[in-house]
Amino acid sequence: MVSPTLSDVAQAAGVSYATADRVINNRGNVAQKSIDKVREAVAALGYVRNVAAANLSRNRVYRLAFLIPTGTNAFFNRIRNHIRHAAEHLSVDRITVEIIDVSAFSVDALEESIADLAQRDVDGVAIVGLQNPLLEGPLAKLRESGVAVIGLVSDLPQKFRSAYIGIDNMVAGRTAARMTGMAHAGGLGAIQTFVGSMEARDHAERLQGFCDVIAADYPHLTVLDPILTKDDPAVLKEAAGAVLSARSNVTAFYNVGAGNSGLVAAIGAAPENRPFCVVHELVAHSKQALIDKHIDLVIDQRPDIEVNRAFAMLRALLDERDLPPMPDLMPTIYVQDNLPADPLIDIAEAQSR
Amino acid sequence: MVSPTLSDVAQAAGVSYATADRVINNRGNVAQKSIDKVREAVAALGYVRNVAAANLSRNRVYRLAFLIPTGTNAFFNRIRNHIRHAAEHLSVDRITVEIIDVSAFSVDALEESIADLAQRDVDGVAIVGLQNPLLEGPLAKLRESGVAVIGLVSDLPQKFRSAYIGIDNMVAGRTAARMTGMAHAGGLGAIQTFVGSMEARDHAERLQGFCDVIAADYPHLTVLDPILTKDDPAVLKEAAGAVLSARSNVTAFYNVGAGNSGLVAAIGAAPENRPFCVVHELVAHSKQALIDKHIDLVIDQRPDIEVNRAFAMLRALLDERDLPPMPDLMPTIYVQDNLPADPLIDIAEAQSR
DNA sequence: AGCAAAATGATCGACGTATATCATAAAATG
DNA sequence: CATTTTATGATATACGTCGATCATTTTGCT
Structure with missing residues (x-):
């Protein structure tokens, strides 16, 4: 036996x-x-x-790195916290983790950081990437030197990474639309959408999915042209406030991007008969807004599962064994009642200097 | 370094x-x-x-067992599939897994199975339990002989297990109520509820949570007295059909328990202007019903995450190390748009003998 | 002081694999 | 057939820990 x-x-x-x-x-x-x-x-x-014996024998240590966009973005702070938290418990398995900050959404900065990794003597990397051919050169070089590369949250050029871990943003948008449609119970309505930038692939995909479902299944609802926010809370507050005070026929808000604190502020200022509100990513702000009933739904991409999968994936790649079973990753719907206790959400702001 | x-x-x-x-x-x-x-x-x-070296040295093998209720219950088939799937990938870590069938919801059978475990030379067990003092004796004996015991999906007497892995059913009911409330958009409504048995703790808790939220936040909605179904599809089909053909003022169905195939059948037979439908557990039936738009929402307890957590927990207990970070476990809301690809859901029926 | 009990040191052989060396045996080549 | 490749066997050491054993030293107690 x-x-x-x-x-x-x-x-x-x-x-x-x-x-x-x-x-x-x-x-x-x-x-x-x-x-x-x-x-x-x-x-x-x-x-x-026996992988344990094998790793023991060759005195294997895994040096992993995560390339994460900088900035005060609450979502990425949450990701960072999950990585750090997981890392604490991974030293047992001889795994060291390094979080490398990259200037947010700059192709040049990302390219440079990837190139730097080659020097850094790393065994595996998870990269919050961009679909840009400029990255292909450094990625190819990295992988040639035996480094395992996966995309996280936002994909890399497909041929240049071993896996992608993140949600399908089209699905996320569709889910938001389904809930918004349901909440109208067959009545008429107009939905004001907000996006950070139409160049951001994830924003565009979410909006696309959203519009698809509304058009197909909720024809009595109108999706208004998105307001551009640059993910800036101030812009959101201003714009949402204007819509609210105009006493328009808007029955729902859908914010595709970030900057929710501004949206919540605007709603808090005019609480009477507010529109149905859907936003993305469960962070301290949005969680509190749910509890306060300033918004109705949060569509979340479960960064805890993403990080969990990322580590499992990298280890499998490095050990050349096949993937262990991992929890499925789908856009998750939060209401005020099914919020996770997860303390990493709440310390997010505090920890980011 | x-x-x-x-x-x-x-x-x-x-x-x-x-x-x-x-x-x-x-x-x-x-x-x-x-x-x-x-x-x-x-x-x-x-x-x-170095746990790897330690386990290598003492030639540690973990013999784990899962006590799962028998029967054709699609949910437990899904759990079983997840366990089996995970087990396949755990032989690498010298872990053997045994699934022991227990006659569903019989205290006597469960008591006997737990007593049997002592003979079985097992290191850790996850038990789909019951909160019954009769189990305390065998559980105490089991733990004295050094076996790690955790409750899964349904808890054991608290002092006699090291952990419980499962959702809070009150939260699940609250979540269902929140969604049902939203879907009425402020309009009047009456909600027909169905339960398997009021003795089943999880059913009672869900119903309680449901009623709490409706009463607190949706006073214009009425929760009708639950219809007892014994989780039998035939009973559900009959009862739901009767409600539908009575052209009553029922605006929503909430099935707390199992037997959804009957509910779906009744709805399929009278598709015109059906009520808003919420059920529990994503299995082949309910998934298909979502896709076919026969129901609106499925509240799921993420058995994949539960099984994942169960294994992590048992290993941590046996290795006497602290718990690694694991994905949060909360009732999850599925609509037709955010369904997981998970093939284990669909083969559920096929695999059960 | 004398003696038992408690504490410490030194060391060994597992566990299963990786990686290396060296000698020998078999096969391919001309 | 002689010679070079290629293939195989035998064996050793290391990885970090566990679980021993046995000898020796220190401590506590009367």
């Missing part, structure tokens, strides 16, 4: 341990005949390499 | 390896003075025990 060792395999295959080892770690200089015998023995005995 | 070994600690503390080892694995017969010195050295060097 105990699992077989490589010695057992060698014996069963009728070869020496050395030869079995040559096959398993394909070191070459082995006759095809022997390879087959070993392979068969592996299959017959159900041999699985 | 390499992490210190116990030898390093011993040296730093000015004691022999043997003494350091006595402290770390508290084997006793060590002077307080030495204990302190070693503790200090551990803190100073940041020593963390």
Whole structure:
């Protein structure tokens, strides 16, 4: 009942341990005949390499790095907290983690940071990326030197990373639309949307998904042209306030991007008969707004699951074993009743200097 | 930069390896003075025990068991699939998993199964339990023999398990109510509820949470007395059909328990102007019903996360290390747009014999 | 002081794998 | 057939910890 060792395999295959080892770690200089015998023995005995012993032997340490956009963006602070928190518990497994700040959404800065990684003696990286061909050169170089690369939250050019971990923003937008549609219960309505920037791929995708569902399933609702906010709370406060005081026929707000504190401030100032409100990302602000009933829904991308998956993925890539099962990652709907206790949300602001 | 070994600690503390080892694995017969010195050295060097090496040395294998209710219940089939799937990838870590079927919701059967576990030479168990004092005896005996015990999905008597992994059913009910309230957009309405059994603690809690929120925040809605279904699809089909054909003023259905296929069948038979529908647990049936727009929402308890957490928890308990970060577990809201791809949902029915 | 009990040191052989060296055996080449 | 490749075997050391054993030293107690 105990699992077989490589010695057992060698014996069963009728070869020496050395030869079995040559096959398993394909070191070459082995006759095809022997390879087959070993392979068969592996299959017959159900041999699985003991990764713990292997890593112990080669004294393996994993040096991981995360490239995360800087700034006061509450969402990325939350991601950072999750990474740090996970990292604390990973030293047990000989894993060291480094969070590298990158100037937010600048292709040049990102390109440079990726190039820098090559010097840094790193085994695996998760990058909050951009779909820009400029990144392909440094990414290719990085991967050639044996570094595992995955995209996180925002994808990299597909051929230049091993995996992408993040939600489908089209789905996120569709989900927001579905909830907004439901909340109108068949009545007429007009939805004021807000976006940070139409160049941001994730914003565009969310809006697209949103409009698709409203058009298809809620024809009695109108989606108004998005107001551009640059994710700036001040801009949002101003714009939302204007809409509210105009006593327009707007029945719902959907903020595709960030800057929710401004939106909440505007609503707080005019609480009477506010529109139905959907925003993205559960952070200290939006959580409090939910509790205060200033907004109705938060669509979240579960950064805790994302970070969890990122680590599992990187380890699997580095150990050359296949992926363990991981929780599914889908846009999650929060209302005031199903909020997680997660303290990492609330300390987000405090920790970001 | 390499992490210190116990030898390093011993040296730093000015004691022999043997003494350091006595402290770390508290084997006793060590002077307080030495204990302190070693503790200090551990803190100073940041020593963390190499679990891989430790397990290798003691040739540790974890024998885990899951006690899961039998029957064709789609939800538990899904749980079973997740366990099996996870188990496949855990042999790498020398973990063997056994799923033990228990006659559903029978205290006697559960008591017997728990007693049997003592013979079974198991290191850790996750039990879909009941809050019944009858279980306390066998549970105490089990834990005395060094077995780690956690409750899964449904809790055990609190003093007799190390942890509980499952959602708060009150929260689940509240969440369902919030969504149902929203979907009425301030209009009048009456909600027909269905429960399997009022003795089932989870059903009662969900209903309680549901009624609480409706009463507090949606006073224009009426919650009708629950119809008892015994989780039987046939009963549900009959009852729901009757309500529908009576052309009553019912605006929403909330099924607290199982047997959704019956509810869906009734709705499918009378599709015109159906009520708003909320059910629990995403399984093949309910997923398809969402896609077909026969129901509106599914509140799910994320069995994938639950199983993930259960394994992490058991390993942490057995290794005597502290818990790694795990994704939060909250009732999750699914609509037709944010459904997970998870193939384990769909094969659920097929795999159950 | 004398003696038992408690504490400490020194050291060994596992665990399963990686990685290396060196000698020998088999196969391919001309 | 002689010679060079190529393949195989045998064996050693290291990784960090656990669980021993045995000898020795220190402490506590009367």
